[in-house]
Amino acid sequence: MYEKYSASPIIFCFLYLLKMANIRFWLNLWNEQRCIIHIFFVMSSKMTNPVLSSSPVDEIPKRGMEAERAYQMVKDETYPQTQPRLNLATFVTTYMDEYGTKLMNEAIDINYIDQTEYPHVAVMCGRCINIIANLWNSPEKAKWKAGAVGIGSSEACMLGGVAALLRWKAKRKAEGKSCDKPNLVMSTAFQVVWEKFCQLWDVQMRTVPISLDKPTLCPEEAIKMCDENTICIVPIAGVTWTGLNDDIEALDKALDTYNAKTGYNIPIHVDAASGGFILPFVKPECKWDFRLKWVWSISTSGHKYGLVYPGLGWVVWKDKKYLPEQMAFSVNYLGANITQVGLNFSRPAAQILGQYYNFIRYGFEGYKDIQSASMEIARYCHDKIGKMHCFANYSKGVDNPLFIWYMNPEYDKKAKWTLYDLQSALQQNGWMVPAYTMPKAIEDMVVMRVVVRQGMTRDMADMLLTDIENAVKEFEKLKYPTTSRLAYEKRERQLGKVFAH
Ligand SMILES: Cc1ncc(COP(=O)(O)O)c(C=O)c1O
Numbered sequence: 001m002y003e004k005y006s007a008s009p010i011i012f013c014f015l016y017l018l019k020m021a022n023i024r025f026w027l028n029l030w031n032e033q034r035c036i037i038h039i040f041f042v043m044s045s046k047m048t049n050p051v052l053s054s055s056p057v058d059e060i061p062k063r064g065m066e067a068e069r070a071y072q073m074v075k076d077e078t079y080p081q082t083q084p085r086l087n088l089a090t091f092v093t094t095y096m097d098e099y100g101t102k103l104m105n106e107a108i109d110i111n112y113i114d115q116t117e118y119p120h121v122a123v124m125c126g127r128c129i130n131i132i133a134n135l136w137n138s139p140e141k142a143k144w145k146a147g148a149v150g151i152g153s154s155e156a157c158m159l160g161g162v163a164a165l166l167r168w169k170a171k172r173k174a175e176g177k178s179c180d181k182p183n184l185v186m187s188t189a190f191q192v193v194w195e196k197f198c199q200l201w202d203v204q205m206r207t208v209p210i211s212l213d214k215p216t217l218c219p220e221e222a223i224k225m226c227d228e229n230t231i232c233i234v235p236i237a238g239v240t241w242t243g244l245n246d247d248i249e250a251l252d253k254a255l256d257t258y259n260a261k262t263g264y265n266i267p268i269h270v271d272a273a274s275g276g277f278i279l280p281f282v283k284p285e286c287k288w289d290f291r292l293k294w295v296w297s298i299s300t301s302g303h304k305y306g307l308v309y310p311g312l313g314w315v316v317w318k319d320k321k322y323l324p325e326q327m328a329f330s331v332n333y334l335g336a337n338i339t340q341v342g343l344n345f346s347r348p349a350a351q352i353l354g355q356y357y358n359f360i361r362y363g364f365e366g367y368k369d370i371q372s373a374s375m376e377i378a379r380y381c382h383d384k385i386g387k388m389h390c391f392a393n394y395s396k397g398v399d400n401p402l403f404i405w406y407m408n409p410e411y412d413k414k415a416k417w418t419l420y421d422l423q424s425a426l427q428q429n430g431w432m433v434p435a436y437t438m439p440k441a442i443e444d445m446v447v448m449r450v451v452v453r454q455g456m457t458r459d460m461a462d463m464l465l466t467d468i469e470n471a472v473k474e475f476e477k478l479k480y481p482t483t484s485r486l487a488y489e490k491r492e493r494q495l496g497k498v499f500a501h
Contacts, residue, residue: 085460087432088450091274091304091402095455100357103350104309110349112149113340121349124356125149128302131359133316135280136289136298146320148341149352150313153273154193155343156299159315159327160269161197163297164232166324171265177228185225186234187217188439189241191273194234203231209441210242215395217246219254226258230266232296237275237288241439243378243402243449244395245275245288252292259294267296267322276300276314277307278400281368282375296322302355305371305401307362307454312351370454374401377461378452384465390415390472394447401452406445417475419448420484420494425471431464435496444491 055073064070084094096104115122129147138145150156165182172179183204186194190207198205208221217235226233233255235246248270259265270288272279277300279286289295295318302312317323328341362370378401386393390411394404407419419435426433438445450464475482487494 082427082430082432085455086430088452088456088464089432089434091301091451091453092310093303093307094453096307096309096354096358097361100354100361101309103357104354105350107350107353108348110353112347112349112352113345118349121352125352128352128355128359129314129316132276132300132314133290136276136316137291138316138318139290140319142320145316146318146323147314147316149347150299150315150342151311151344151347152303152313153191153271153299153301154196154313156301156313156315157191157193157269157271157273158197158200158343159341160271160297160299161194161203161232161234162201163317163322163324163327164267164269165201165203166326167267167322168229168231170324181229182231183225183227183229184231184234185222187222187236187239187246188441189217189236189239190234190439191236191240191271194271204229206230207440210439211442212394215242216244217251219247219251222251223254223258226255226264226266228262228264230264232267232269234269234271237270237272237279238400238402240273241447241449242394242404243274243398243400243451245279245286245399248288248295249286249292252287252294255294266294268292268294270295270298272298272300274301274304274400274402277305277367278371278375281364281371290318302351305374306355307358307367307370308351308354310351312355371401374452374454374456377401377456377458378403378450380458381450381452381461381465385468388469388472402449404447404449406447415475416478416481416485418482418484418488418494419446420488420496421475421482422448422468422471423496425474426464426467429467431467433464437493446488 055077087094110118110121112118112121112125126144128149130145133140133145133147140146148156148159150159161184164184168182169179181204182202183206184194184198185206185208188207188209190205195205197203206225208217208225210216214221216239222233222235233251235248235251237245237248239246248268252268255266255268270276272288275288276298279288289298297315297317299313299315300306302308302314303310306312306314323341358367375398379398382393382398382403382405385391385405390408391405392408394406407415423433423435433448433450435446435448437443438447452461481489484494
């Protein structure tokens, strides 16, 4: 878009030279030169001024611009729509302390895979895997535990799922059986990554519905869905939709009986995207991890309650024997033999440094304090919201620092507003609190979710609760139903304006 102006400086230079041939020019040199140069710069800068034209959408511009201007254009377009601390929709870290941030910024140019140039980054990654494996009570005796770094829980879940698929295939082949119909069992409250995994690797997804009566994965129902083709069951610690934990200990027990009866040896992969960094600190007595017989792999997000900026995920296997050899690719890279488990080859190292920094900076007690404070704030809000006349909590307790609620069914019969209206009203005060419908089987139920992260204070919680109360007071003055209410009564599908998963 700038190229149409590109001839202008040449034309001006040409005119300028013509002028120089004129003797009168020399007499008025000073004044005229100043004037021409001024016009030259003003016109050429106006003509090429990107502020006056729209940003490139389809093609790379022919010519570039000054760094400062490019920086400003990108920055202006991507500034946050809300204050990150008022964003109660995301699980992902928006705050790290000064030194954590500095360390990560200084490592922005480090490629994790370049282990010849940065050999200690790989060691630091191994230390993080060891620390996480031990937080999850790994029985592995080897110095370096079996695990991998991912760009988030999604990559970590994929790696856990692929390992389960390859192990199942190897077992079936060894038994001379077909391996063309693998399936995986989990609740309908799965995170979208599992749908992706099943589609990409051609695995059938079998889901157990959740409901108000059975708000988490029912172990007995899950077992009923298993057969010889089940590659694994995936319970969740910190269900995205509800914040609850599936009962992994009960599932392990039921599976043990089933495996003993059938000889299928179906394992468990725990998707602990949120719970993986909560349970070890706030409920160490809860058995959900490698203490359980059939839990062979666990994944988590370092960038959620691991307290590191995005994107970072971790997956750990109970022992090397559960990590299929085909998944560890040995490559000769820049003169060194590197073994890598991961979907991506190059990846940023800064997050690994950030994770290790957090481990040594906070220690177990520091993490425990941060997670316990988030739990307490979540419980406080849960309690207060549950007592408001217009709402009902989805669960009695809070398992992780997040929870959901819905409209009290009696109140709902007469209300002129919906939780989508409340979402919009809160947004006007800067809060991001998503409203959304629940998964299959209870898809008519509209809920609202609050995720408490490090840094949310009791004062902020009170501000949020007051804003909710004030919004409800205004809604109760309405004479006519809102557009959202009319749509709700007609059972029309509504989309929340706040990103929820
Ligand atoms: C249970 C669960 N699994 C997987 C994911 C995907 O995590 P990530 O965004 O780190 O890839 C999430 C994200 O919210 C989640 O809640």
